[in-house]
Amino acid sequence: MANKVKTIGVLTSGGDAPGMNAAIRAVVRAAINRGIKVKGIMRGYAGLLQEEIVDMQSSSVSDIIHRGGTILYTARCMEFTTEEGQKKGAEICKKHGIDGMVVIGGDGSFRGAGKLSALGINTIGVPGTIDLDIACTEYTIGFDTAVNTAMEAIDKVRDTSTSHERCSIIEVMGRRAGYIALWCGFANGAEDILLPERYDGDEQVLINRIIENRKIGKKHHIIINAEGIGHSTSMARRIEAATGIETRATILGHMQRGGTPTCKDRVYASIMGAKAVELLAEGKSDRVVAYKNGEYTDFDIQEALAMKKDIPEDQFAISKLLTR
Numbered sequence: 001m002a003n004k005v006k007t008i009g010v011l012t013s014g015g016d017a018p019g020m021n022a023a024i025r026a027v028v029r030a031a032i033n034r035g036i037k038v039k040g041i042m043r044g045y046a047g048l049l050q051e052e053i054v055d056m057q058s059s060s061v062s063d064i065i066h067r068g069g070t071i072l073y074t075a076r077c078m079e080f081t082t083e084e085g086q087k088k089g090a091e092i093c094k095k096h097g098i099d100g101m102v103v104i105g106g107d108g109s110f111r112g113a114g115k116l117s118a119l120g121i122n123t124i125g126v127p128g129t130i131d132l133d134i135a136c137t138e139y140t141i142g143f144d145t146a147v148n149t150a151m152e153a154i155d156k157v158r159d160t161s162t163s164h165e166r167c168s169i170i171e172v173m174g175r176r177a178g179y180i181a182l183w184c185g186f187a188n189g190a191e192d193i194l195l196p197e198r199y200d201g202d203e204q205v206l207i208n209r210i211i212e213n214r215k216i217g218k219k220h221h222i223i224i225n226a227e228g229i230g231h232s233t234s235m236a237r238r239i240e241a242a243t244g245i246e247t248r249a250t251i252l253g254h255m256q257r258g259g260t261p262t263c264k265d266r267v268y269a270s271i272m273g274a275k276a277v278e279l280l281a282e283g284k285s286d287r288v289v290a291y292k293n294g295e296y297t298d299f300d301i302q303e304a305l306a307m308k309k310d311i312p313e314d315q316f317a318i319s320k321l322l323t324r
């Protein structure tokens with residue numbers, strides 16, 4: 001018979017993502033409505049180690065479902081990657097009566113969640129990252145908002161790019177993962193998409209395509225470049241020198257990570273937050289909530305972390321096929 005969880009802690013960790021507030025709200029209210037207390041941990045694992053812990057009521061999460069960012073703040077914390085830091089974190093949880101924990105974040109945050117589970121704190125991960133780079137799930141909180149924000153910004157760059165008959169390199173977020181770049185590439189009808197998982201650095205191929213496209217009458221040439229490849233400004237200079245076509249670089253940056261969450265991010269994040277509480281209430285630990293094959297489900301954290309995800313080859317091929 002599972003021990004009944006009495007107090008759940010909730011934290012956000014790693015890069016923030018629009019929809020995290022909806023998930024926090026869901027955790028708080030799903031727990032309180034089951035008679036479980038909730039404590040908010042500020043600034044991720046860093047705040048846990050500093051004992052920045054606050055009691056949360058249903059009203060603590062009023063008026064946040066539509067807000068970007070995270071009301072709990074977020075951080076990256078080196079100390080928590082050490083065994084000593086993790087033991088300290090688990091002791092602090094025990095001291096505050098926290099016997100269940102919901103960690104909203106990416107793969108790195110889940111590694112920390114696995115450590116807390118191993119130290120006796122029932123812990124569940126909820127996938128929160130704009131990068132969509134968590135292998136066990138087809139949905140991560142914030143991706144939908146981020147790609148919609150980037151798409152709208154790229155539409156605007158496209159207008160001016162066409163008017164001036166220029167080439168535009170637009171850099172989107174994603175240090176190791178090209179999902180934002182791929183989706184924007186599709187949605188914005190980009191002529192080229194450079195993904196960290198695929199790009200071989202051969203600029204001559206790009207240059208040739210820009211020249212060919214100009215010959216067949218294309219007025220602009222949009223290149224979506226992922227942050228992991230970077231160097232958009234110097235790339236623009238080299239392309240302009242080689243093609244004679246005016247080329248500009250635009251780096252979208254952190255505007256992609258903020259802003260009001262889309263309907264999808266609010267709904268999925270709410271359901272995932274509530275599912276995390278459900279798992280804890282069933283006495284489960286060391287699991288990650290996921291969305292796979294059209295259903296909400298959950299995986300063992302270590303199994304989830306061992307899974308591999310790659311850009312679907314057929315999707316990348318289709319994106320290239322549609323550029324002319």
Ligand code: ADP
Pocket residue numbers: 013014015045046075076077078079080081082105106107108109110111112113115129
């Ligand atoms: P994300 O969760 O978005 O992948 P990070 O990789 O920056 O973001 O991880 C967030 C935090 O999770 C780190 O700052 C650290 O505190 C914690 N973390 C990352 N890796 C580990 C690990 N191997 N063990 C324990 N904690 C970790």
Ligand code: F6P
Pocket residue numbers: 014015016129130131173174175176227257
């Ligand atoms: O959260 C994911 C992400 O936005 C990545 O796309 C990006 O590479 C990274 O975080 C940027 O992190 P920071 O805000 O710490 O520069």
